[in-house]
Amino acid sequence: MQHPRPTPKRRADICVVGAGYVGLTAAACFAALGHRVRCVEHDEDRLATLRRGESPIYEPGLDALIEEGMSSGRLSFTGAIDDAVPDADVAFLCVGTPPRADGHPDLRQLAAAAGQVAAAATGDLVVAVKSTVPPGTCEAMQLLSEEAAGPGVRISVASNPEFLRESQAVSDFFHPDRVVVGADDEATGSSVASLYPSEWPMLRCDRRSSELIKYASNTFLAVKISFANEVAGLCEHVGADAASVLAGVGMDQRIGPSFLGHGPGFGGSCLTKDVSGLVATGAALGFSTPVAQAALDINTWARGRVVDQLATSLGSLAGTRIAVLGLAFKPGTDDVRDSPAVTIVERLLARGASVSTFDPVADPAAIRHLKQPDAYRAVSDADAVVIATAWPEFALLDVVRLHSAMRGRVVVDTVGVLDPAAAARVGLDVIIPGRSTPDTFHPVVVSPLEWALDAVLA
Ligand SMILES: NC(=O)c1ccc[n+]([C@@H]2O[C@H](COP(=O)([O-])OP(=O)(O)OC[C@H]3O[C@@H](n4cnc5c(N)ncnc54)[C@H](O)[C@@H]3O)[C@@H](O)[C@H]2O)c1
Incomplete structure (x- = not known):
């Protein structure tokens, strides 16, 4: 262009x-x-x-x-x-x-x-x-x-x-x-x-203000992502759909939709580093920055949650074979610095899973030996698949081929690229962090019922 x-x-x-x-x-x-x-x-x-x-x-x-x-x-x-x-x-x-x-x-x-x-x-x-x-x-x-x-x-x-x-x-x-x-x-x-x-x-x-503009901008973006992930976690407990909730929040012009997506958390060479830098700058001067710190804490939780959800779904990760699709910290780049996808691979390995991976561009030396030449070969015989980077080509995966290449049927779509209905139709069990099925006798229904009836029962 x-x-x-x-x-x-x-x-x-x-x-x-x-x-x-x-x-x-x-x-x-x-x-x-x-x-x-x-x-x-x-x-x-x-x-x-x-x-x-x-x-x-x-x-x-x-x-x-x-x-x-x-x-x-x-x-x-x-x-x-x-x-x-x-x-x-x-x-x-x-x-x-x-x-x-x-x-x-x-x-x-x-x-x-x-x-x-x-x-x-x-x-x-x-x-x-x-x-x-x-x-x-x-x-x-x-x-x-x-x-x-x-x-x-x-x-x-x-x-x-x-x-x-x-x-x-x-x-x-x-x-x-x-x-x-x-x-x-x-x-x-x-x-x-x-x-x-x-x-x-x-x-x-002036120079100090200029330097701080960059730190503060990146921290605000990180806070937005972490807030989206916090809301997504709440959605799972409430029985709501984070994609709809965050879309609705982002339609407010005062808020805006960018950096309001939920997923495996932020990564790349800048956000974690710059938020940590802002926190450390404040701490060194005796000034605490709890909002920035919370963004980091939630990000750590968001990465771990993907692996925990998979472990819950499979019973245990030890001895399983997991395919991780996507290694770059976001689509459109080969950069894997502080990539959530790479953290997910490392945590799966640490918990005893064997891992195969595929990324259209990124090729990190440390886990190159796990990489397969295409997505279908990566998912071959896998007990579960984690989609960790929102490459557009993953949205085009043939779910029938995916299902037949896999040994199991669990797909954790952390970045929301698959059509869950199409995947479910061919027998895949798609887990989308931030989405859970509402049931009627849930505390979120029972509690308001009790509060509503308080006056009547009193
Ligand atoms: N990557 C981003 O998206 C991004 C965006 C905004 C700001 N930044 C900031 O910009 C800076 C650079 O980031 P990057 O991602 O381009 O880093 P990078 O590591 O990709 O590139 C740095 C380059 O500088 C070279 N280099 C280092 N010292 C040198 C020297 N004395 N002489 C010649 N070459 C030298 C290195 O070999 C390397 O190629 C960082 O402070 C980063 O936080 C990065």
């Missing part, structure tokens, strides 16, 4: 450090906007793939943009920071900030990149941090950069958090809900803001 290419306020030489989901997308998209972009990647395999004009990650539309950028001469890749920094007006840091055990992010990649960029700068340079970081990090990077920079070189660090969603990263870049630029002086902020088209929604603020 060709996205509109509005003109940025100015064309510039840009250096992007880190060619992961964020850096590579930013590099290719900035080049498409007309900037000259040099992207630095220190992983040699990744760099070799990029230099062949291929994308090392699965992200729709990215290959075409890389090819376009390279053939126009506006996009190039290097392993040497010295090749990219001296000509740059702005250097974007897009390196990983993975979680530490204490909830704070590991900022060592960022500190290394900031130091390398500052040391390579031959003139004044604006450094924009796209990596997700706790408030105060840009100011810390400012101090580190000043230390590393050569004499007479002035480094100004800005915050420019990234909000793209994997699987629609290119589209998100060209259609942002907002671009946030945090800087503590006007010139630095303008230098970053002017790289974007003026018609895109822009929020300018």
